[in-house]
Amino acid sequence: MAKGPVDPNAMKALNEMKYEIANELGITKNLLTNESGLDSGKNVFYGGYVGGHMTKKLVEMGEKELMNYNKNL
Structure with a gap:
């Protein structure tokens, strides 16, 4: 997968x-x-734990943005 800037x-x-x-x-x-x-091993566990929570929050933020966008159509 190519990475952009x-x-x-x-x-x-x-x-x-x-x-x-x-x-x-x-x-x-x-x-x-x-x-x-x-x-x-424990450092990886904590990193994964935080990453999972970050993903959850980012998805929630995206869902809110989409709902607000759709309200304004």
């Missing part, structure tokens, strides 16, 4: 969302540092 603002927004969700889940420290002594 990445919008730096989009990357910044996604990173901010990642840390916001990690904070909501109480696992920010685990993502920022490895002071917690987590092994790579």
Whole structure:
């Protein structure tokens, strides 16, 4: 799959969302540092957990945008 240019603002927004969700889940420290002594398997688990929540929020945001768009037609 070819990758196009990445919008730096989009990357910044996604990173901010990642840390916001990690904070909501109480696992920010685990993502920022490895002071917690987590092994790579647990780091992958936390990353997947946060990624899943990010996907869910992005889908919800998209659904709201579509509903608002359809209301304005």
